[in-house]
Amino acid sequence: MxxxxxxxxxxxxxxxxxxxxxEQGYGEAKVATAVNGALAPASFRGETQLKDGDAIEVVAPMQGG
Structure with a gap:
């Protein structure tokens, strides 16, 4: 796909x-995810089915002040 x-x-x-x-090496990393612009909460990632052409964003939280 x-x-x-x-x-x-x-x-x-x-x-x-x-x-x-x-597969992409994020494993247990604390990241935020979105599929096609919609938030994909960590608790639903196993249930979030992917389709050909989907756009996934993975963002790590940043600290700062």
């Missing part, structure tokens, strides 16, 4: 967001 991850085209065989994050 063809996806866009943080603006980069990727090809994957994974079918859900949790598996994609694991």
């Amino acid at each position: 063809n996806l866009t991850l943080n603006g980069e085209a990727i090809i994957t065989k994974t079918s859900n967001l949790a598996a994609l994050l694991e």
